[in-house]
Amino acid sequence: MRYEELKQYREQNIQKQATHQQLNDFHDKVMKNTVELAIKKVEKEQGQIPAPFAFFIMGSAGRMEQSVWSDQDHGIIYAGDEEEKEYFLFLGKEIVSGLEEVGYERCDGKVMASESMWTNSIDNWENQVMEWLDEASWQSLRHFLTFFDSRVLIGKQTFLTEIKQSVFIYIKSHPDIVRRLIDNVAFIKKGVGVFGQLLPEQIGKMAGQINIKTTTLFPYVNSLRLLALINQEPKASTLARFRALQSKYSYIEEYRTLFESLLEFKLPFAQHANNYEEVHYIPIKQLSKSDKQVLKEYIKTGTELFNQTKNILKEECLKWE
Secondary structure (H helix, E strand, O other): OOHHHHHHHHHHHHHHOOOHHHHHHHHHHHHHHHHHHHHHHHHHHHOOOOOOEEEEEOHHHHOOOOOOOOEOOEEEEEOOOHHHHHHHHHHHHHHHHHHHHHOOEOOOOOOOOOOHHHEEEHHHHHHHHHHHHHHOOHHHHHHHHHHHOOEEEEEOHHHHHHHHHHHHHHHHHOOHHHHHHHHHOOOOOOOEOOOOOEOOEOOOOOEOEEEHHHHHHHHHHHHHHHHHHHOOOOOOOHHHHHHHHOOOOHHHHHHHHHHHHHHHHHHHHHOOOOOOOHHHEEEHHHOOHHHHHHHHHHHHHHHHHHHHHHHHHHHHHHHHO
């Protein structure tokens, strides 16, 4: 099989995925096949992979929240030292090239296994994550939050689990970092105005459209990520985090139901997008009156969830001190 064949398979079948879960399972299958093809190609050119490794995905792919179009967010963890890094960076470059050819845009922020920051040995990964947390700058915490929404697509699951366990130990002994993490994601782009109207983009090529990712999805995603961090929950999927944590936090159950329906709500609108940039936007004129009311409710409850979660987290961190 070649990348071109995988591209054709993706294009012929992606619109046939009827539910959000089916769509994300489909993405996993296509990405996994692409990475396996890249591995075979590199082994043929460079020799056998020199050490056990894990190829992991992050962002919406890590959380299983991809739409029809998606970009690349991924990395590699390997057992070994700097001697093996050159090989894995070469593999990372081939994976990026293959995924791009199949239909996944390169990440503008270069969060990809072709970059030195995102391909490291287990020890260097642990050191780098701890440095991000120690530095606690806005950018370093962004890198950390990106990393935490990760799951292994191919390779050794234990490599990623080991790094996340180190994170949990660090956070338990540094409760102040939780406040910094809350502040890092505290800004919520307004989606509803003071008069109850939806707030689309006013200028540019997306004028008249509302960004459902920043105004609606992110408050749910950020709330559950923060809860997962302080409860030592390694799962990356927002829905999996809801299910894992609702026995402790009974208030989140109603929000889980809303989040599930939100993922299905946005699916038909995303299917009309022509590229990755458009996939997060919904033209207001495409929304029926009832659609607008439903979207406003999603936005309102997402903000409520984040505010409630923020207060609970601050109270819990006080108990650690």
